[in-house]
Amino acid sequence: MGPQPRSRPPLWQASVPLIIGVFGAGLVAFSLILPTTPTLSAPVAAKATITAPAPAEVSKQAPPSPLPEPPPPPQEPIDCSKVPCVALTFDDGPSPNSAGLLDQLRALGVKATFFNTGQNVVNHPDQVKRQVDDGHVVAGHSWNHTDMRKQKPGKACDDAARTAEAIRNASGVETILVRPPYGGWNQTVLSACQGMTFILWNVDTLDWSTHDAAKITDHALNDSKPGSIILMHDTVPETVDALPGVVAGLRDLGYALVTVPELWTSPITPGQAIYSGPHP
Ligand code: NI
Numbered sequence: 001m002g003p004q005p006r007s008r009p010p011l012w013q014a015s016v017p018l019i020i021g022v023f024g025a026g027l028v029a030f031s032l033i034l035p036t037t038p039t040l041s042a043p044v045a046a047k048a049t050i051t052a053p054a055p056a057e058v059s060k061q062a063p064p065s066p067l068p069e070p071p072p073p074p075q076e077p078i079d080c081s082k083v084p085c086v087a088l089t090f091d092d093g094p095s096p097n098s099a100g101l102l103d104q105l106r107a108l109g110v111k112a113t114f115f116n117t118g119q120n121v122v123n124h125p126d127q128v129k130r131q132v133d134d135g136h137v138v139a140g141h142s143w144n145h146t147d148m149r150k151q152k153p154g155k156a157c158d159d160a161a162r163t164a165e166a167i168r169n170a171s172g173v174e175t176i177l178v179r180p181p182y183g184g185w186n187q188t189v190l191s192a193c194q195g196m197t198f199i200l201w202n203v204d205t206l207d208w209s210t211h212d213a214a215k216i217t218d219h220a221l222n223d224s225k226p227g228s229i230i231l232m233h234d235t236v237p238e239t240v241d242a243l244p245g246v247v248a249g250l251r252d253l254g255y256a257l258v259t260v261p262e263l264w265t266s267p268i269t270p271g272q273a274i275y276s277g278p279h280p
Contacts, residue, residue, distance in 0.1 A: 078256045080263050084226035084279060085256045087263055088112040089201065091141055091179060093234025094120050094127035101234055102130055104243045111135050113260040114234065115179040118143035118163030125170035132171040137259040139177035139199065140164050147184040153192035160193055176270050190273055198273040199260055201231040208233050213242035221249040226279030227263060
């Protein structure tokens, strides 16, 4: 028997490899496309989802900008010709204590008068602005705390005018009020400083000397009379400590706490040297 003639495979059998080949190639191509399509689209989609809500996220998560505290409510006008008043005054600032002092005054609802030196005004203009914004009165205390009696009158007054200009630049407020350093003035200096009025004091808390909150409080409460102008210092930390006791004590004694100009019912005129206000 010779070898069986090889029968020809049917057509469908012959095309199996072709079908498998085409199918396989298709699979390969498909598998190449499949992973690439999601990989390509995924980052795009991911990127889109990250970037699209980003502005909202940022604005949501940004720390709330500190809102400026509302200005203190306007005080009832006080008529110091009818009720006993005293004026708290603070010299030599602005200083590193100023923010704490202003916070205390705000918390206590007290308006005061600040006698600032020109050199400190230009160093801390923001504190001068806050003094004004908080409703206090700002005035000058020479440029660099020189005794005006030891300067030529023209120079002393130029320094006072420069200080007033610095206060105006920092706060927008004009002042004619000057507190001569050390309380040192004479008629020659006053006459030379035309358009200005000198504001002295009749109660010295001696805060600059004792640095003792209890003694500061004792002086303020024991030495005050209606119309008193009370001397304290922006630069003394113990003064800030003493303030709540001073304010509560003066109020217990029946005093209204006002600014220096409020001691009078009419505006202060230039050319005076004043130690205290009028009293009822
Ligand atoms: Ni002083």
